[in-house]
Amino acid sequence: MKKSRGQTPVKSLRRRDFLIKAAGGAIATTAFGAIPLRGWAADPVNIGALYPVTGSMAQIGQGCVNAAKLAAEMVNEAGGIKSLGGAKLNLVISDVQSDTTVTRTETDRLISGNKLSAIHGCYASALTLIASEVAERAKVAIITGSSTDQLNKSRQYTFTPFARASQFAKAQLQMARLLSDKPKVAVIFENTAFGTSTSNGLREQAPGEGVEIVLFEPYSAGFADAGPLINKVKASGADAVFSVSYLNDLILIVKTIKQTGLKVALNGGSGGFVIPDFYKNVGALAEGLQGVAHWNHDSDANAQKVNAEYKKRTGEFLFEYAGGLVAQTFMIADALERAASTDPQKVRDALSTLDVSSGYAAMAPGGKVKFGPDGKNVYGRPVGVQWQNGDLASVFPKEDARAPLMKT
Amino acid sequence: MMWETVAQAVINGLLIGGIYALVSIGVTLIFGVVKIVNFAQGEFVMIGMYISFFLSSQFGIDPLLSLFVTMPVLFVAGVLIQHFLIRRVLGPNDMPQIFLTFALSLLLLNLALMLFTANYRTVHTSYSDEAFHLGGLYVPVAKLIAFVVAMLLSGALWVFLHATDLGKAMRAAAQNRDVAMLMGINPNRVFCVALGIALALAGAAGSLLMPFYSAYPFVGQVFVLMAFVAVVMGTLGNVIGALIASLLMGVAESLGIQYVGADSGLIVVFALLLLTLAFKPTGLGGKAR
Numbered sequence: 001m002k003k004s005r006g007q008t009p010v011k012s013l014r015r016r017d018f019l020i021k022a023a024g025g026a027i028a029t030t031a032f033g034a035i036p037l038r039g040w041a042a043d044p045v046n047i048g049a050l051y052p053v054t055g056s057m058a059q060i061g062q063g064c065v066n067a068a069k070l071a072a073e074m075v076n077e078a079g080g081i082k083s084l085g086g087a088k089l090n091l092v093i094s095d096v097q098s099d100t101t102v103t104r105t106e107t108d109r110l111i112s113g114n115k116l117s118a119i120h121g122c123y124a125s126a127l128t129l130i131a132s133e134v135a136e137r138a139k140v141a142i143i144t145g146s147s148t149d150q151l152n153k154s155r156q157y158t159f160t161p162f163a164r165a166s167q168f169a170k171a172q173l174q175m176a177r178l179l180s181d182k183p184k185v186a187v188i189f190e191n192t193a194f195g196t197s198t199s200n201g202l203r204e205q206a207p208g209e210g211v212e213i214v215l216f217e218p219y220s221a222g223f224a225d226a227g228p229l230i231n232k233v234k235a236s237g238a239d240a241v242f243s244v245s246y247l248n249d250l251i252l253i254v255k256t257i258k259q260t261g262l263k264v265a266l267n268g269g270s271g272g273f274v275i276p277d278f279y280k281n282v283g284a285l286a287e288g289l290q291g292v293a294h295w296n297h298d299s300d301a302n303a304q305k306v307n308a309e310y311k312k313r314t315g316e317f318l319f320e321y322a323g324g325l326v327a328q329t330f331m332i333a334d335a336l337e338r339a340a341s342t343d344p345q346k347v348r349d350a351l352s353t354l355d356v357s358s359g360y361a362a363m364a365p366g367g368k369v370k371f372g373p374d375g376k377n378v379y380g381r382p383v384g385v386q387w388q389n390g391d392l393a394s395v396f397p398k399e400d401a402r403a404p405l406m407k408t
Numbered sequence: 409m410m411w412e413t414v415a416q417a418v419i420n421g422l423l424i425g426g427i428y429a430l431v432s433i434g435v436t437l438i439f440g441v442v443k444i445v446n447f448a449q450g451e452f453v454m455i456g457m458y459i460s461f462f463l464s465s466q467f468g469i470d471p472l473l474s475l476f477v478t479m480p481v482l483f484v485a486g487v488l489i490q491h492f493l494i495r496r497v498l499g500p501n502d503m504p505q506i507f508l509t510f511a512l513s514l515l516l517l518n519l520a521l522m523l524f525t526a527n528y529r530t531v532h533t534s535y536s537d538e539a540f541h542l543g544g545l546y547v548p549v550a551k552l553i554a555f556v557v558a559m560l561l562s563g564a565l566w567v568f569l570h571a572t573d574l575g576k577a578m579r580a581a582a583q584n585r586d587v588a589m590l591m592g593i594n595p596n597r598v599f600c601v602a603l604g605i606a607l608a609l610a611g612a613a614g615s616l617l618m619p620f621y622s623a624y625p626f627v628g629q630v631f632v633l634m635a636f637v638a639v640v641m642g643t644l645g646n647v648i649g650a651l652i653a654s655l656l657m658g659v660a661e662s663l664g665i666q667y668v669g670a671d672s673g674l675i676v677v678f679a680l681l682l683l684t685l686a687f688k689p690t691g692l693g694g695k696a697r
Contacts, residue, residue: 056526191671219670224427224621224630227420227548228665228673235413235666248528248622255620259539259548281530281622285537 042085045342047072047332048092048110048140050121050131055098057124060275060321064123065093066314067322070306071329074360081333083340089333096122096131103127107134116140117342118332118351123321125150132158141348143331145324147270147294152374157348159375161331162294162324162364163382169201171292171382172267173209175396176240178405179265186215186238186264188229188245188253195221195244198269202242214238221245226252230260240265247272251281258285267291270382276316279390286387288406295324295364296383296394298402303363317391323363330361331369365400412544417666418659419547425658426555430613431631432638432650433562434606440582440645441602444494444505448513449635450628452482452607454520456614457623464531464618471531471618472553478611486607487600494603495596513628520625528622536619554616561612562651565605569647578602582645634661637677641684642693649693656680656692 049068052061072089080086094110096103103122110116111134119135119142122128128146135142136157143159144151149166151158163171176183187202189195195218206213215236219229230253233241241264243253250268257264267290272278274293279286297307297318306326307318318326335350336342355370356362362369365383372378384396386406393403431449438446456478463469463477489512497504535553539546569575580588581598589595613631614623621627638657642649657677664676684692 058525059527188670217670219665220674222626222630223673224634225420225424225662227424228417228662229670231413231416231420231662232666232670234416248624251528251530251622252620255537256548258537260546261539261541277527281528283532 042087044088044090046116048116048119052098053095057098063322067325071326075333081336103130107131111138117347140344143328145321152376161377163380168292173211175384184214184238185240186233187242188217190221191218198244226256230256242267275319290386292382293320295320327363334361417662421659421662423551423555425655426558428634429651429654430558430609432635432654434609436639436650438606442599447509450632451516452610453614454628456611460615460618461529461623475615478615479608482607482611483604486603490600490603528624530622533619550619643691646693
């Protein structure tokens, strides 16, 4: 696991890079005398990164680590933190192993063993809740792509720049209205905490959004055959299906709907549905399926540029957590710039007054980031997405739509 | 509309019941002949799926054709497992046998996790998403093929057990091991073949599943629970009983999902099991055959 914590091979290369640039900077400084002398001697700023790169959540976690490295490089290549004399960001990566206990000890170890200015992580809600608790106690700011609303309760050092889970249901319901004035929706969900909490949100808000729920069906995850469930959907007369499912069940549901010849619009929600792996498993059948995300890579020119670079490195498009993470890194850089200090308390205070509407830090649905007292981005909102030509296109709401909704 | 929904539920149930049958026949055959419970049967389905997946992704071999690879490979694996592992724990005490097959299950599961990771692997074939439509009903092509092949394999096994000397020896060993030995039947040889056939059936289930189901390390667990229920319902050791029970359970599960609730399919299956045991305590098959 050592490999994931440090980045030894990259570091040595970067140090050489750094020396060359620093030497150049030194010459320039003596020549023009414009930049303060400490410029070439600036210590790097340590940013903690907590992600699961082993265990059951490793797949998305590894993508996050790739994006975190890319984002730090981007900040550094653009000259680092100028108010700190061009200080470079130094990522201190820690593998939280998809495990809550490990997350607690790793977060503790990371904070006590390094002089950190801020932390980002862990994407998964269960892990982020723990890491956030530890960070709060140590008084180090943590910024996260996790969407659980619990992170916005009585916390001072936790910042959530993207839409909250409670906002997702509303967006999904409104998307159903795009296809029909009086949509009849079948909600099928796996019967544990994840499925029930999400689907209850849908059921509560449906009447207010003018959506009729004609089937509200819990199922046990990991079925052998989606046939009986889809038979039920068919009998319900629904014209749209919301599925709150894990990846394997969702693959079977998509295939079975296709086989029945049933004409329904499927909304798969977020999470496992909006990552490249979903398309790899489902292939062309994914075309036209809808979902919701807290971030998408076509939002603006900056996001597209980062997406192109990420694609070049990993072969896959920049999915929501990874892309959001790049924006988060630039939010931290913005805070460091204004704090002109590596002190975690000052960085936290600078984050709390962050207000951006342009540049990489503002890459988010809505295009603006400003934190309220609860650490929530007051402009945060989810974006409705649709699989089009093997890629995710933003289709909802109108202000964030980058492609027309494909009617299937 | 009403009858259509029922008919479709029955079709869905029968089709998946065919897969349950392949797994449960393997379990019941091993239990009937060797008198041990193979807890690792589901993991052999998983291995069959991974073999099919890699043959398809590396060499472009259709998962159904890979049947001709998975079945022999797993047959040999079964013979080796019987000869080198199970033979050593056969005795008056059941515990070592339970530990052995259970350990085998854990070992294979975690080995798969280590080698293949927990990711889902899917194969796309031209017929994966196709279906025959008759009126308002549909029959998915891949599942229909799986069902037909499963029935053919079950039929072939029945013929083997009733028409060949080796098959008769196997049934004899199942009915009374001591008398069979007195008649000159070599038990280890019979047991090796039984294990081989049972694992080959699990491998066949893996290949047949691959066109429409994803492979992942825990996939065996999805099918093995149903297989154990079918083995009990269809009378321990009875091949035809397990086959009929599997089909019945598939239909019961499907109708349960349709009319009780999508998370209640198993309740109906277990209710059926309890009813069967209440009225026919030995199971549907009557006696081991």
